[in-house]
Amino acid sequence: MKIKYFDHAATTKLNEDVLKEMLPYLTEEYGNPSSIYSLGRSNKKAIEDAREKVAKVFNADAKEIYFTGSGSESDNTAIKGVAYANRKKGNHIITTKIEHPAVLDTCKSLEKDGFEVTYLNVDSEGLVDLEELKNAITDKTILITIMFANNEIGTIQPIEEIGKIAKQHKIYFHTDAVQAVGNIDIDVNKLNIDLLSLSAHKFYGPKGVGALYVRKTVRFNKFIDGGHQERNKRAGTENVAGIVGLSKAIEMAYEKLDENNRHLKELRDLYISEIEEKIPYVKLNGHREKRLPGNANISFKFIEGESLLLNLDIKGICASSGSACTSGSLDPSHVLLAIGLIHEVAHGSLRVTFGIENTKEDVIELITELEEIVNRLREMSPLYEDFVDGTYTM
Amino acid sequence: MYSKKVMDHYEHPRNVGQIVGADGVGKVGNPVCGDIMKIYLKIKDNVIVDVKFKTFGCGAAIATSSISTELVKGKTIEEALDITNKRVVDELDGLPPAKMHCSVLAEEAIKAAIADYYTKKGMSKEDIDKVCSLKNTVCVHSHDIGQE
Ligand SMILES: Cc1ncc(COP(=O)(O)O)c(C=O)c1O
Ligand code: FES
Numbered sequence: 001m002k003i004k005y006f007d008h009a010a011t012t013k014l015n016e017d018v019l020k021e022m023l024p025y026l027t028e029e030y031g032n033p034s035s036i037y038s039l040g041r042s043n044k045k046a047i048e049d050a051r052e053k054v055a056k057v058f059n060a061d062a063k064e065i066y067f068t069g070s071g072s073e074s075d076n077t078a079i080k081g082v083a084y085a086n087r088k089k090g091n092h093i094i095t096t097k098i099e100h101p102a103v104l105d106t107c108k109s110l111e112k113d114g115f116e117v118t119y120l121n122v123d124s125e126g127l128v129d130l131e132e133l134k135n136a137i138t139d140k141t142i143l144i145t146i147m148f149a150n151n152e153i154g155t156i157q158p159i160e161e162i163g164k165i166a167k168q169h170k171i172y173f174h175t176d177a178v179q180a181v182g183n184i185d186i187d188v189n190k191l192n193i194d195l196l197s198l199s200a201h202k203f204y205g206p207k208g209v210g211a212l213y214v215r216k217t218v219r220f221n222k223f224i225d226g227g228h229q230e231r232n233k234r235a236g237t238e239n240v241a242g243i244v245g246l247s248k249a250i251e252m253a254y255e256k257l258d259e260n261n262r263h264l265k266e267l268r269d270l271y272i273s274e275i276e277e278k279i280p281y282v283k284l285n286g287h288r289e290k291r292l293p294g295n296a297n298i299s300f301k302f303i304e305g306e307s308l309l310l311n312l313d314i315k316g317i318c319a320s321s322g323s324a325c326t327s328g329s330l331d332p333s334h335v336l337l338a339i340g341l342i343h344e345v346a347h348g349s350l351r352v353t354f355g356i357e358n359t360k361e362d363v364i365e366l367i368t369e370l371e372e373i374v375n376r377l378r379e380m381s382p383l384y385e386d387f388v389d390g391t392y393t394m
Numbered sequence: 395m396y397s398k399k400v401m402d403h404y405e406h407p408r409n410v411g412q413i414v415g416a417d418g419v420g421k422v423g424n425p426v427c428g429d430i431m432k433i434y435l436k437i438k439d440n441v442i443v444d445v446k447f448k449t450f451g452c453g454a455a456i457a458t459s460s461i462s463t464e465l466v467k468g469k470t471i472e473e474a475l476d477i478t479n480k481r482v483v484d485e486l487d488g489l490p491p492a493k494m495h496c497s498v499l500a501e502e503a504i505k506a507a508i509a510d511y512y513t514k515k516g517m518s519k520e521d522i523d524k525v526c527s528l529k530n531t532v533c534v535h536s537h538d539i540g541q542e
Pocket of ligand 2: 324325326429450451452453454455493496
């Protein structure tokens with residue numbers, strides 16, 4: 001059975017051209033980048049070339065790019081690195097309720113160590129309120145960390161406005177741009193971003209490699225102690241193949257940004273409009289316009305997400321859900337609860353994230369399968385029965 | 395993650411639906427993650443002659459509902475009351491640890507349906523509690539369903 005992959009927010013397939021650039025560094029170019037002889041120097045050069053490429057994408061300087069082991073590591077490094085280096089200035093951090101666990105859990109761990117964190121609310125479409133942000137700022141605030149675009153509902157935050165507010169108050173601004181990079185044009189100077197996290201596997205690069213942009217003027221602490229790699233900020237012999245892959249993938253993503261965006265938006269809009277037309281009792285989660293080009297998150301009322309995913313899996317279709325039954329915890333997704341969904345509606349959420357290899361035919365097939373599965377599951381649903389009987393409203 | 399048997403019951407659930415004029419109906423909600431199961435029984439001469447279910451929940455919840463209906467069909471009420479969630483899990487060749495709580499739902503739903511049958515027959519609440527050994531979760535939803 002052919003796999004139909006609609007989970008590009010989870011990860012993407014490594015691009016063939018990216019793999020080709022990586023392969024020499026997994027085979028004959030095996031030198032340590034820190035070594036003095038040519039086999040080492042060529043590796044060092046590969047890393048520095050990669051750094052240039054990544055910097056160029058964000059209108060940054062190569063010295064402002066640090067390679068890491070993942071998007072999660074970039075988030076941890078940025079937040080903890082700034083928090084501990086600026087502790088004398090203050091101990092207050094502002095973030096949102098809908099961040100990725102890589103940010104939320106980092107903030108929680110800082111709270112245990114004497115930092116204070118404000119978790120901003122979002123509205124029903126997932127947007128932060130700029131007034132609430134301004135009101136949260138105190139003279140102890142040292143960092144604002146707000147994600148560029150949400151991984152579940154796709155909502156894109158007003159990053160430029162947030163950057164302006166941060167700059168006015170002389171507070172560092174970090175953004176988790178793991179879902180945005182490769183999808184959105186980002187100029188760190190125009191947007192006043194001081195730190196930015198990204199991860200290669202979200203844009204057809206390899207897994208286990210990320211990067212962190214840090215503006216030159218930002219004070220931040222070393223994250224991994226040891227050797228002097230990454231300008232003495234992150235010890236450890238570099239993942240050269242991964243770094244090369246990341247830089248090739250990001251370069252390719254931005255060369256074709258407009259074209260890819262047009263394609264993804266077409267698939268996304270087709271999916272959303274067809275589902276809304278063909279299947280009753282659905283709810284689009286997230287903002288209708290301010291959303292990632294490939295993201296569609298829809299709740300199918302009266303049914304539960306894991307059983308939906310299993311049914312799709314039987315047909316070879318990959319997607320994801322914010323249902324409690326898939327989370328391994330007791331609650332549905334914190335993002336869906338933050339935008340105000342009741343538990344049952346959050347249970348029925350299905351996140352479909354399109355990628356460049358998806359076609360219109362794929363989308364139509366997905367819609368056809370979904371119509372059938374949703375009908376079947378509703379026939380089995382006691383909630384739907386009660387709804388039809390008029391004893392339950394949602 | 396799921397056994398072949400779970401997937402089979404998940405893909406081809408037995409006895410889905412409702413029984414109009416059922417002799418006993420049990421509806422339970424699982425406090426752990428807010429899932430809901432409803433079981434309908436048709437009872438003749440103390441024997442469960444027909445059973446149907448509806449479930450809002452994960453694959454494990456659907457599979458346990460399905461196999462439970464198979465286990466009680468044709469059984470006396472006493473036999474049905476003896477079915478534990480452990481038995482249900484064994485019949486499914488096991489469930490992942492994170493999904494064990496879903497199997498409790500089926501056991502409770504059957505008990506709730508039998509309790510409903512006894513109530514309709516005029517049995518007192520105390521007596522029902524004795525035979526069905528209902529836990530407090532029965533017929534009490536984990537959260538207020540339908541409050542926007
Ligand atoms: C918004 C966001 N931040 C951080 C991460 C973590 O990235 P990684 O998997 O590279 O650690 C992800 C990926 O799931 C994400 O979507
Ligand atoms: S019904 Fe929610 S985890 Fe099984």
